[in-house]
Amino acid sequence: MKIAIGSDHAGFAYKEKIKGFLKSLGHEVIDCGTGSPEPVDYPDYVRPPAVLVAEGKADRGIVLGGSGNGEAMVANKVRGVRCAYCFNEESVRLGRAHNDANVISIGERLIPEETALKIVRIFLDTPFEGGRHIPRIRKMMAGELV
Template structure:
């Protein structure tokens, strides 16, 4: 499995913990995030992750910022990207099962690092259910 990850300054600690966790599982990581706590502009780190997902260069993306909103909004401007803002592992499961989300957006200021790792594991391990959910996902336009 190959994952693209990006973060702003609010998500550096979380990104580092997630990368360490995933690499220990043998998952390949492409790191587009900042490695410092110095203030940065989140779109600069989101677009490379969303491009990786949009161009099928990775299996999934993970984005982290303070609220998770900015990274989700930015990623969802890309064709075929379905970034889901999640704050529990249950919501992460539903984002995959019902929405076929391909990017997990994590709000660092509203979760703990261990919660984030649990969400990542759940997101990556949960399959899309298809069926009645597929027709709904198909109604999400690539461009309006």
């Protein structure tokens, strides 16, 4: 799987850990930055992975920041992206199974590294259930303005 990943300075450490984890699982990683823990504006590094997913140049995306809130908001502004804000195993499982999330957002300051890696694994392994969720996804996506 090809995974696009991006973070601001507050998510940089987890981004680097997750990148290594993804590569160890045999995935191709597209790192959209940032490249250090020096302060940056998160939209500059979160929008590119979301765009890659929306354009079909990446299969999934992962965005990170201090809380993950702003990062999820930016990613969800990209037409075709369904970014789930994930803070535990159940939030990511439901984001994939019920909402067909193609991007996830993680807050480095809010969860332990071990939990973040579990979230990533579940994101990759959980299939979309389809069925009763498909009409809901269609309604959600039909509501996009741009």
